[in-house]
Amino acid sequence: MADVDTPVIVGPTGIGKTAVALALAVFWPLEVISADSRQVYRTLDVVTAKPTARERQRVPHHLIDLIRPGERFSAGRFAVEAAETIGAVRARGHLPVVVGGSGLYVKALVEGLFAEPPLDRPRRDAVTAVTGAMDHATLVRWAARLDPGRGLASGGRHRAARTIEIALLTGHSLSWWHRTAAVGGQVKPWIVRLTAPRAVLHQRIEARTHEMVRRGVVEEVAAALADGAPNDGPGMDGVGVREAVAVLHGTLPRERLAEAITTATRQYAKRQETWFRHQLGPNVLTLDATRPPEHVAAEIAAAWKAAAA
């Protein structure tokens, strides 16, 4: 009579989630559901630090390589596809394990978003064009007027733009939708949060970045660009990609690439830590991932056995 059915492993980039997931595979026949907003993009393998072909052969990974750079993805779409995949994995008699660092994606899956009505594509694009051209303050003022209950004091322009988009396209405010159209989570999550002291995390990020540069981030991004990806659209606005684009545009000296990516990655990892610390509710098992992945995996396996009993 377990009240959980799906292990979910979260943690900042570079903490070693993939290694732990692979190590976990010695305990159960498992398949990984990747909750990563950038690994869904094909061809961007090195910059997004995807698991290698060999690793994916050892343990199946899902929700990677779904779309082309430049195409839009979303937390909502992730939740739908993840739920389907989880069902399929389970039907195979394997244990689905959600592993990822995209907090909102995890939240969308385990808590649910709201039932968004279909949005007319051309009208949506029109609204995006308008909001995209507005300055931050005006945007926030407009959003606050359309949805007074939304609390946009420290929201930022994307949240404001989203608020405006929903209000204009559906006739109801976003907070109205949140209130009246909430949908539940798709799984009963058992959440493990991997963390490590800053110094350890920073060291791992730096090592990973150098490896990334050595394996040719710039060339990879150049190829995506040559293939028609917009240089700032969905998938192309992530850490590493931006820096590689800057190198290609000559605005960042190549010898400073690794440093720039390392700094941006550290900042991203910090934001993730903040998210995971506060946004996933109280039932989270926090583990220090400074130890070797096998040890962490063993501890997770034991804890899961107790939790799922």
Add this chain to the structure above:
RNA sequence: GGUGGGGUGGCCGAGUGGCUAAUGGCAGCAGACUGUAAAUCUGCCGGGCUCUGCCCUACGUAGGUUCGAAUCCUACCCCCACCA
């Protein structure tokens, strides 16, 4: 050796007598976050405290002028450019 420019808080960089613990930016720390989330934003950021205020320390070093100096004067140290 000569002439000119410069040494400012972890870094870069404003400031040329009081409104200056010192604009900005970066880095760092904390926080927000419901379909673009590796995104987008907010706060803090010399130290200490009995913390709507108070006390230290601080603008290369040492002196000086002044009611008052990062800002003016003198000497010295170091850096850069050009001339030798």
